[in-house]
Amino acid sequence: MPSQSLRLGIAGLGTVGVGVLRILRKQAVLLEKRTGSTLTISAVSARDRSKDRGVSLSDCGWEDDPVALAKREDVDVFVELMGGADGAAKAAVEAALNAGKDVVTANKAMLALHGQALAERAEAAGRVLRYEAAVAGGIPVIKALTEGLAGNEITRVLGVMNGTCNYILTRMEETGQGYNALFDECARLGYLEADPTLDVGGIDAAHKLAILSSIAFGTQVDFDGIEIEGIERVTLDDIRHAADMGYRIKLLGVAQQTGRGLEQRMMPCLVPAASPLGVLQGGTNMVVLEGDAVEQIVLRGPGAGEGPTASAVLGDICDIARSIRLPVFGQPASGLKQSKPARAILPAPYYLRMALVDKPGALAKIASVLGEAGVSIDRMRQYGHADETAPVLIVTHKCTREALDAALSAMSGTGVLASDPVVLRIEAV
Template identity: 70%
Template sequence: LAEHGHSLALSAEAAGRVIRYEAAVAGGIPVVKALTEGLAGNEIQRVLGVMNGSCNYILTRMEDAGLTYEEVFAEADGLGYLEADPNLDVGGIDAAHKLAILASIAFGTEVDFASVVIEGIGAITIEDIHAAADMGYRVKLLGVAQQTGRGLEQRMTPCLVPANSPFGQLQGGTNMVILEGGDVGQIVLRGAGAGEGPTASAVMSDVLDLARGLRLNTFGQAATGLVKSQPAMTATTAPFYLRLQLLDKPGALAKVAAVMGEAGVSIDRMRQYGHDAEQAPVLIVTHKTTRAAIDQILEDFTKTQVVEGQPVALRIEAV
């Protein structure tokens, strides 16, 4: 701009808009403009996204190379894919920031990061990756925001998604956001998840808008018009994937089934793989249930004295 004789002074408000926009685009994908401009006439029903390229790289690399989480984490760190504080990436915090901003724009609510349910990918093992693939799923750090009758639901957690879905086919350090609107159905936005080029492209798009005299509100409306969100106390129901290590002795599985039955959680399917150790790896997929019920059975499993270690529970998301 300077080379062509243009003068551009950013006000604090405009500078803030550029920063917020760059933070919300998920690595260069123009999600904000899609929401505030292209989909302005739609009632947004749900926002879903893989919004951290580093996490997607780690999870897909584990599957492709058969490496452990620790091995791929070290590899990603060596390649410079992780923040100085890696937990911002693998802990889901960076992606949760983006989700909270997009939810605010999509639903006209004040940004409420404190109400985002956040869980990182550190507990995901190569066994989970292989088991998910065996059942037709892939593991993704997935953000979901939707306005329900119970309030605004926001979560950034590892989930199982169908392998043949758009998210399931997303490889490497790539991001994807799906916007669901009342009139347009699903809009899929996909692009590079990190790097100076995509980031610069996103920021310059905003800078050029200012140079052209286009001054749209950051959130699609005046910030003073945003309403305080009512966080959903409970998430929508869904099937869950459970991975347990059971003592290989008679009656162990019956005790687990009894705990699930008492909590009202029914089993859709179950697998047990061959093993040489005293613990038997058992995988269970439940019918639709609540996260609260899953948390209750995980707590009660420890009382059975047949479950070794910490069980893993992953939501299976319909996408």
């Protein structure tokens, strides 16, 4: 069988783009065996043509303008690795689709914010738009969810999807250093995005969650419907106290259908210390997929880096070379429903940390306020203390966020709280 040829145009030659070039060259023979196609690079585009990237560009064309690259006659697949939700990346992807090219991208922000419009455009043009590298780096989670678990009604998707946040949280526990010191360490190590709030503010991870939700629940990507809280306010005290109660704090994304809409949240949560998510250390990512038939699948792997991210991009390119052509979010974009955002509808146990004024009856007041709001206490600890406030930890039984908020509001009127309580949800895994 004579080999076919698939001609690529690659826009963006940062870490990932260079990684893709390296694999295409190093593994040319293997890739041809696996796909039945020769994968060639017609041209590339990046900001600075003269920069030394450690890979030769002499055998492929160059375009200063990614939009021009996207439209080239000799490009079958446009590979967008520039990043940025809007601007050049989006313009080039749109141009490529309009010109009848398939598209592979690693751009989570673009998909989280414009996924529905881009999917409609791709499907109208009869083109595919693939983005395995956009979620959880090297883990083939888009493929697992869209294809491997296609026989399941997905019940919950959750995971740790930002390696930098997980690195900071696990290093806080290991080293006893506070958030600020570890933020600085990450900045020195180059672990942070140019705008670090994308990482530590939970936004980058929420982009990924929005994409997974859409596939899992057949809904239009709804980034704005995600309740987002970053890790900036996680303290060493909470990390230690959570550990004391058998938990670890993770920046956890959770998406699930409730009777009253789609709940999507990305926020610091407690998970059992011995669970797969609890034992996840450092920059590794983990996604948990739950379905009515498969029960629970856990996927773990590197969430970033040249090799892993390029591996995911290559997976998409090989799929296209092998004529694997699916709707962008696993079913036609025209049939995706708008989801109704639901906020913390389902009951869960909560972790509460509070500092009580050290007076007789203080704890009793807190306990009775919780009881009146219908929040029952699973476990409680009061710690020894040298100053005038008594540290108290409470793990509640499952309760609604509504009931808990009522209790918290009543608590603030008791006069026994020395400061605002810390409230963290405990996610069962």
